[in-house]
Amino acid sequence: MVLTKEYRVCMPLTVEEYKIGQLYMIARHSLEQSEEGEGVEVVENKPCEDPVHGKGQYTEKHIHLSSRLPYWIQAICPRVFYVIEKSWNYYPYTLTGEQ
Numbered sequence: 001m002v003l004t005k006e007y008r009v010c011m012p013l014t015v016e017e018y019k020i021g022q023l024y025m026i027a028r029h030s031l032e033q034s035e036e037g038e039g040v041e042v043v044e045n046k047p048c049e050d051p052v053h054g055k056g057q058y059t060e061k062h063i064h065l066s067s068r069l070p071y072w073i074q075a076i077c078p079r080v081f082y083v084i085e086k087s088w089n090y091y092p093y094t095l096t097g098e099q
Helices: 015-033 071-076
Strands: 039-050 054-064 082-090 093-096
Touching: 015 039, 015 054, 039 082
Parallel strands: none
Antiparallel strands: 039 054, 054 082, 082 093
């Protein structure tokens, strides 16, 4: 027999306040990592809805990595080198990748 316990932590904010704070911190981190065309470029950011998870936020980002590569790779790699990240944020679930 397996004993399952559930713990609830009281938070000093509502779920809506948490969602706003989460979006703010993601945007702030992206801004801090971006410099002179490098870092994170937010291409699309819009509300979305899923039949399983409910309402959420869809975000597509281009993460520019050219300056973060070793110099010998920068010499043979094109100047425009980035990774595309697509994410669907349904509090408390986050799906990243192709959907």
